[in-house]
Structure formats: structure tokens, C-alpha cells
Amino acid sequence: MFRNKKLIIFAAIVLFAFAVVLSARIHKPKAGKEVTLKILSTQQTSTVIAARHGPGLRFTLYDAGIFPRRARVKQGPVVISIEDFSGGTSGLLIRRSDAGLLSTVASVQLIQNQWRGQLEVQLDAGDYELLMADRPMNRAHLMVEP
Helix, strand or coil, rough: HHHHHHHHHHHHHHHHHHHHHHHHCCCCCCCCCECEEEEEECCCCCCCCCCCCCCCEEECCCEEEEEECCCEECCEEEEEEEEECCCCCCCEEEEEEEEEEEEEEEECCCCCCCEEEEEEEECEEEEEEEEEEEEEEEEEEEEEEE
């Protein structure tokens, strides 16, 4: 009788583990799904795709600044990822520098209740300045090459 109880408990644990794995696979987000993201630009609006289609850049946000301080990438779609170690920020602003004038192109926001964020954005050749929205003195430079 005791042996049958062990077998029933073991079978229940195996079935529970199988159900957890199966439900995780069913609810997995699909790559390429379109997501509406906030793009700050007076000149253009665009749709951003959730899948990684372009080269990736990762910036880490600290109280002391943004690292790396300089980055280069080819023009086209670029995936910009951020990690926040500053104790809380409202995101990373991407500004294009045209003849000394800065225009905001996009904003990478943190995912709700997480310390990471990601955005795919189409960047044209030129110089860009990245800055923390709530700490504007923390800046990084991005050069987009043709």
C-alpha cells in the first residue's frame, strides 16, 4: 500500500512538471510581432518590430554616466538595449545632432517592473547623443556610419 502511494506521488510530480513546461512553451512570445512603441520625432513616425533585425548596442546606465561612452554602428535598423544600475531612471533619449541642433529621435524605456529595456530604431548616418532622461549630464556619443 505504501509503495502505491509513492508511485502516485511520483506520477503527480511528473505530470505537474510536464504541465509547467508545456504552459511555458504555449505562452512564449512570438518573434516578429509588431509592437507599438513611443517614438518622439516631429519629422517621422515608424513602426518598431519586436524581433532583432539589426545590429545590437548595449548601454549600461549608472549614476556616474552611460557606458560605453562612445559607440559606432552602420546606418539602418539598430537594436538598442539598456540596463539600469542607477537606482531608477525614466529611460534613455536618443538625439540626432544636425548643425548644432539636437532633435529627439526616440526614447528607450525600461520594461515595467524591470531594470532593462530595448528598442529597435531606424538610424540614418550622422552623430547621435544618448542621455538619461532624468540625468541629462550623463551622456554618450553614437556615430552612425553610412
